[in-house]
Amino acid sequence: MKEYKILSARFERPDGHKLSVYEQEGGYQALRKVLGGMDAAAVRETVKASGLRGRGGAGFPTGVKWGFVPQDAQEVYFFVNADESEPGTFKDRFLLDYDPHQTIEGTIISCFAVRAHLAFIYIRGEFGWLVDRVQTAVDEAYAAGYLGKDILGSGFDLDIIVHKGAGAYICGEETGLINSVEGRKGQPSIKPPFPAVAGFLGKPTIVNNVESVATVPWVINNGPEAYKAIGTEKSPGTKLFSVSGPVKRPGVYEIPLGLPFREFFQDYLGGMVEGEELKAVIVGGSSVPVLPAAEVMNVNLDYESLQQAGTMLGSGGMIVIPESCDMVELIQVLMHFYYDESCGQCTPCREGTGWLHKLVKKLRGGEGTPADLELLEHVCGGMAGLTICPLADAAVMPMRSFLGKFRPEFEALIQETATTGPRTRWPRGEQE
Amino acid sequence: MNKPVSDQKPLTPGEDTAARIDELAARYPNPASALMPCIWAIMDELGHVPPAGVDLLVAKLGVTRARVHEVLSFYTMYRTEPQAEYVLQVCHNISCHIMGARGIIAHLEKKLGIRLGETTPDGKFALEGVECLGACGMGPCLQLGKHLYEHLTPAKVDDLLDSLRRGEVPRADTDRELEA
Ligand SMILES: Cc1cc2nc3c(=O)[nH]c(=O)nc-3n(C[C@H](O)[C@H](O)[C@H](O)COP(=O)(O)O)c2cc1C
Ligand code: SF4
Ligand code: FES
Numbered sequence: 001m002k003e004y005k006i007l008s009a010r011f012e013r014p015d016g017h018k019l020s021v022y023e024q025e026g027g028y029q030a031l032r033k034v035l036g037g038m039d040a041a042a043v044r045e046t047v048k049a050s051g052l053r054g055r056g057g058a059g060f061p062t063g064v065k066w067g068f069v070p071q072d073a074q075e076v077y078f079f080v081n082a083d084e085s086e087p088g089t090f091k092d093r094f095l096l097d098y099d100p101h102q103t104i105e106g107t108i109i110s111c112f113a114v115r116a117h118l119a120f121i122y123i124r125g126e127f128g129w130l131v132d133r134v135q136t137a138v139d140e141a142y143a144a145g146y147l148g149k150d151i152l153g154s155g156f157d158l159d160i161i162v163h164k165g166a167g168a169y170i171c172g173e174e175t176g177l178i179n180s181v182e183g184r185k186g187q188p189s190i191k192p193p194f195p196a197v198a199g200f201l202g203k204p205t206i207v208n209n210v211e212s213v214a215t216v217p218w219v220i221n222n223g224p225e226a227y228k229a230i231g232t233e234k235s236p237g238t239k240l241f242s243v244s245g246p247v248k249r250p251g252v253y254e255i256p257l258g259l260p261f262r263e264f265f266q267d268y269l270g271g272m273v274e275g276e277e278l279k280a281v282i283v284g285g286s287s288v289p290v291l292p293a294a295e296v297m298n299v300n301l302d303y304e305s306l307q308q309a310g311t312m313l314g315s316g317g318m319i320v321i322p323e324s325c326d327m328v329e330l331i332q333v334l335m336h337f338y339y340d341e342s343c344g345q346c347t348p349c350r351e352g353t354g355w356l357h358k359l360v361k362k363l364r365g366g367e368g369t370p371a372d373l374e375l376l377e378h379v380c381g382g383m384a385g386l387t388i389c390p391l392a393d394a395a396v397m398p399m400r401s402f403l404g405k406f407r408p409e410f411e412a413l414i415q416e417t418a419t420t421g422p423r424t425r426w427p428r429g430e431q432e
Numbered sequence: 433m434n435k436p437v438s439d440q441k442p443l444t445p446g447e448d449t450a451a452r453i454d455e456l457a458a459r460y461p462n463p464a465s466a467l468m469p470c471i472w473a474i475m476d477e478l479g480h481v482p483p484a485g486v487d488l489l490v491a492k493l494g495v496t497r498a499r500v501h502e503v504l505s506f507y508t509m510y511r512t513e514p515q516a517e518y519v520l521q522v523c524h525n526i527s528c529h530i531m532g533a534r535g536i537i538a539h540l541e542k543k544l545g546i547r548l549g550e551t552t553p554d555g556k557f558a559l560e561g562v563e564c565l566g567a568c569g570m571g572p573c574l575q576l577g578k579h580l581y582e583h584l585t586p587a588k589v590d591d592l593l594d595s596l597r598r599g600e601v602p603r604a605d606t607d608r609e610l611e612a
Binding site: 014084085086087088089090093097118124125126127128129130132133161163164165166167168169180181182183184185186200201242243244245246250251252282286317319320321322325329330333334337340341 | 495503507508509531570604
């Protein structure tokens with residue numbers, strides 16, 4: 001079990017957030033290297049050559065995205081997406097909590113690469129404590145001359161604004177995020193135009209996930225070849241996985257992409273806690289299809305392998321589900337979430353997420369019939385791929401996979417409640 | 433921390449908040465884009481955004497009243513009514529659900545004598561179910577203002593409620609020293 005510490009070197013260190021500690025360990029050397037002799041194109045090429053893929057969910061190559069900013073653009077904006085609201089995901093919080101300067105250094109270098117002079121770090125509103133943490137680190141960076149006018153005497157200017165969200169999952173979608181900072185509802189916009197061409201205030205805008213940005217200093221310091229030497233050919237580098245559920249050691253892990261799940265589960269997570277058996281795993285956050293235990297044991301944790309297995313790497317928010325959990329109950333929890341978070345612009349999403357939630361609730365309420373399972377599938381068919389943003393798909397993917405992989409549980413529930421009556425209580429607690 | 437219903441501050445943002453709004457409007461690329469942090473500034477002072485707060489935002493940022501209301505109603509954390517002194521927000525999403533969040537909610541309902549979504553008659557406690565708080569591996573969890581309490585057990589909940597009844601907000605799992 002080889003340890004990789006590209007992103008997680010200062011995790012869980014009580015003083016890891018301090019500028020002095022970050023500098024002692026080589027922090028801001030990448031920025032000095034960039035400002036001391038690289039031009040923007042060279043930085044973009046370096047990141048492109050590293051093969052770094054966006055860690056916010058879609059896995060789009062970061063350097064390639066940067067290249068979409070029109071060369072003649074006068075005003076460019078950069079957004080660090082720290083909205084982190086995908087259920088099961090809590091990795092960006094670790095990066096910003098234990099090591100905010102790594103992300104700040106990455107932001108400065110990224111802005112230099114796309115020629116932006118104003119960056120926003122958009123932190124979800126529920127992370128009020130983290131907003132203070134990051135603001136303190138930004139203030140330190142200003143005081144040390146890493147931010148503001150003429151950074152380190154290079155002539156490059158950059159300001160960073162730490163922006164606090166206010167409770168809306170949809171603001172994690174990049175155009176929703178941009179609209180939110182314009183002082184509007186965080187509703188996504190139709191693409192194209194893509195933000196890299198026309199984003200914030202109609203100007204070219206790059207949105208990157210915290211983890212993508214935090215990787216940039218290492219790539220500059222160590223070179224693209226060193227990064228590509230880790231992971232697989234098409235999924236280079238390391239990835240943070242945040243693991244929840246009844247495993248012995250839940251938490252955030254940095255692993256090389258391509259690591260077999262079996263090894264991760266046994267060596268890193270320590271397997272299940274006593275008395276629980278593995279039933280299924282959602283590997284990449286609540287929006288990706290679930291894999292039953294027998295299937296997940298054979299996958300490798302990289303973009304291509306997971307796609308072949310019928311799911312996605314997503315955000316790396318891994319949710320481990322034990323045998324003791326009822327899958328219909330879990331999908332009801334998830335459908336409630338997507339119904340709640342749909343921004344309401346598109347009819348298939350607004351109505352569809354409501355229907356899915358209502359139907360699953362009806363099943364648990366003892367009024368379900370086998371025809372409702374067909375109806376669930378039919379509603380999914382009317383949502384997928386038909387909306388402005390992928391939130392509708394994010395609801396459909398877990399719904400379809402739960403129904404597809406665990407159909408006997410749905411059928412048994414319909415039969416059982418027909419005789420025993422409705423399940424109006426959550427098994428572990430309060431009334432619904 | 434939100435103020436008790438019975439002990440409301442004057443329902444007009446003070447001079448410090450007005451100055452903060454000017455500062456934010458100058459810092460953001462245009463005044464309208466500073467709307468969210470300006471709402472936060474009012475929330476931080478008063479616990480909610482009263483009508484006078486809306487007036488102030490319209491006057492200072494040059495945005496329409498409709499825009500302010502649109503934004504206030506879209507984001508779940510913004511409030512336009514006074515809140516209970518302690519709003520306990522328990523995550524009921526998937527990972528916390530697997531780890532027993534419903535049991536924690538049931539325990540809180542019993543202890544507080546209210547149902548999810550209600551406020552105690554004295555205006556001290558409100559109990560809300562919320563979506564993922566980004567503490568999935570440390571669940572069950574609940575949020576109280578800027579404090580996040582993780583790895584909840586009924587005993588930990590009891591300690592929390594006892595402290596709050598004494599007017600003390602105990603140290604949360606996310607409370608850390610910020611000095612450099
Ligand atoms: C509903 C929805 C929610 C999203 N939430 C987040 C989020 O919380 N954090 C994030 O980085 N990306 C999120 N994304 C993806 C962003 O739209 C965008 O692709 C990403 O921030 C780009 O960064 P990257 O290229 O570095 O991955 C979300 C997308 C959708 C459709
Ligand atoms: S798909 Fe849903 S969340 Fe996305 S824009 Fe449409 S209504 Fe809003
Ligand atoms: S599911 Fe409860 S914090 Fe994420």
